[in-house]
Amino acid sequence: MSDNRWSANRRTFVKTAGAAGVVGLAGCSDGGTSGDSGNSATEVTWVMNPAEEEIDIQVQYQPMFEYLESEADIEIIEQPTASYSGTAQELRRASEGDRVFADTSPGAVAQIPDQLDVTGMRVAYGAEKYFSLITTTADSDIEELADLEGEVFASAAPTSVSGTLFPLYMLSNAGIDIGSAPSGSPEDFELRTSDHSTAREQLIQDDRIAAAGTGAFSTASHVPQEQFDEMSQEFVDISAEYDGAGEDDPELQLLAVSDPIPRAPIVSNAAWEESLKDDIRQLMIDAPQEAFEHDSQADIAEALNIDPEILDMDESELSEDQREDLDLVEAHALWFSGVVEASAEDYDPVAQLGQELGLEWNEL
Secondary structure, rough: OOOOOOOOOOOOOEEEEHHOOOOOOOOOOOOOOOOOOOOOOOOEEEEOOOOOOOOHHHHHOHHHHHHHHHHHHEEEEEEEEEOHHHHHHHHHHHHOOOOOOEEEOOOOHHHHOOEEEEEEEEEEEOOOOOEEEEEEEEOOOOOOOOHHHHOEEEOOOOOOOOHHHHHHHHHHHHOOOOOOOOOOOOOOOOEEEHHHHHHHHHHHOOOOOOEEEEHHHHHHHHHOOHHHHHHHHHHHHHHHOOOOOOOOOOOOOEEOOOOHHHHEEEEEEEOOOOOHHHHHHHHHHHHHHHOOOOHHHHHHHHHHOOHHHHOOOOOHOOOHHHHHHHHHHHOOOOOEEEEEEOOOHHHHHHHHHHHHHHOOHHOO
């Protein structure tokens, strides 16, 4: 695909050292500008919610940002955060003069309903629902959720719907006392929160971790399809991860699959009322497929400072480090393939989950 597929010039890609090095909200009510005296594009801040530690989310989102900038005459100021709660804090701080979009967990809609408007729901290859999984290692003595009493359990961030809240709900339904988790400590087990990929890797590498709760996007590729066939027909029918199930090593053992969860939203700060917000929202909903695709894997490799020559090498020629680099390039493909219309009501099941767990959303 040509580098000139969008009308605007390709953006200069600046990698940051993380949230600590990022300036505050940039959009101002008097019309922000990019800092280039010859460019009057309006600045829109995009707060970027991390899900997996190894992913540079700025690289991952590059194609969609390029599309929006070319179609709306805006400049997107990328603001990565360190956690789900960090994203919620930025939305809480946003005022009428701030032009802010954010990608968030479904839990944010229940957590800060007055501070955000739901722009749309991200869909992955036609799937508007996703799943939470609880897995253990293939050689584990854990055969069912009840066996996790007294064990160490890894999960994603405390407010992650698929990585922590649904796993806690499934454990509770299995008779495990979750105590005041996730804001406090469980009674029947030890909970270690981090992010989806870290929880997965802790399970694989640390014998002290008995099981892990993650989004299916993180662990389904380690679980053979036959296990999903036996446990959840909804996962087989709905999940975008089913086709790739079982493709990665090491193999993990499936302990539980959640009910379908509405996929994560893109949101904006509720106080922003310019027509530009609606224009950008509609651009996302109407966007063509290629707006969510990188030009090539070579572009991703270069953005990650990885030698693109490994993309043309045979599997047998790759060193272990080069295989890891190749996996990293592939992991940076944008995880969603479209945005569909959605409202806060679409996330009522998540709010109801919070009620079942006795959560005080505003305290998370």
